[in-house]
Structures are given as C-alpha cells and as structure tokens.
Amino acid sequence: MIRIRRAIPTDLDGVLGLLQRSGLPGEGVEEHLARFLVAEEDGRLVAAAGLEMGDGCALLRSVAVAPSARGTGLGVEIVRQALRFARASGAQAVYLLTESAGPFFLRFGFGPALRAEIEALFPHSSQTRLGGLCASSEPMVLRDLSRVTVPMPRP
Secondary structure (H helix, E strand, O other): OEEEEEOOHHHHHHHHHHHHHOOOOOOOHHHHHHHEEEEEEOOEEEEEEEEEEOOOEEEEEEEEEOHHHOOOOHHHHHHHHHHHHHHHOOOOEEEEEEOOOHHHHHOOOOEEOOHHHHHHHOOOOOOOOOOOOOOOOEEEEEOOHHHOOOOOOOO
16 A cells, blocks of 8 residues: 655655656755655655745655556655645645656646746755756646645645
8 A cells, every 4th residue: 555645854765766766856855855745655665746835835846756656646646745735835836847747747737837937936946046957847837726635644
C-alpha cells in the first residue's frame, strides 16, 4: 500500500535520489523539505512533490515518481495533495516550471504564465534564478485552487 505523507528530515536522501533518477535538480530541496510530500511503499520513497511558499502563492517543484510507480495514478494523486497543501498554507495561486510535463499539469488547470512574474515572486529560488536550473523551462500557473478537494496528508 502506498501512503502519502509530509516529508521528515530522514527523507532527504531518498527525495534527492528520486529526483536524481528522474533527471531533476536537487538544489534547494533541503531548504524546503518541510513543505515536501512523499509517497512511501514498503519503506521506500516512490514519489515526491515540494512547495516553496511566497506571498499568497506557492511554487510547485520537484514532482517525481519512481519508474516502478508510473502509470498508476500516483503522480496525479501527489500533485493533487500538494495543491491542497498549498491552499491550506494560504496560497491563492500555484506556479511551476517544467521542461517536459506541461501536458500533465494541464489536467489540474495550469496554464501559461510569464517567467518574469514567477521570478519576481520567487527571486531567491534555485528554480527561478536567471540562467539557473530551470532557465529553459515553461512557466505555468494555477490561479483557482478552490477545486482542489483531496484531503491533507498527516505529518
């Protein structure tokens, strides 16, 4: 059985390993680990999604699912719960940067955003720094979090 929960400090190495295997950057994960969700199956991490909080908004980052759990709906579920977590944390909008998963995020209501808007809201994020890790990524935004109804995971 897969269980989604809030990340704890001992999850850091597992999250970083999952991101590395998924070809995603790990920079900034430790700093924001308290706002990560992880999916665990039989004691191993099989998915992760993180948030960086801004002023009334959040940056969704580091969404990854282990190859063995892809195609099971786990990616959809962890993103839904991350969006619910963002809403419960006071976010009125959620932004993200993606290089190849744009079509996946459309199902949640994400649409095009201006990179400059995200950079202004999250100027210190490793995800947004000019010429940084996600310099070639497509910026997206979800402005209506009222549709997110998945229950919050327990810490």
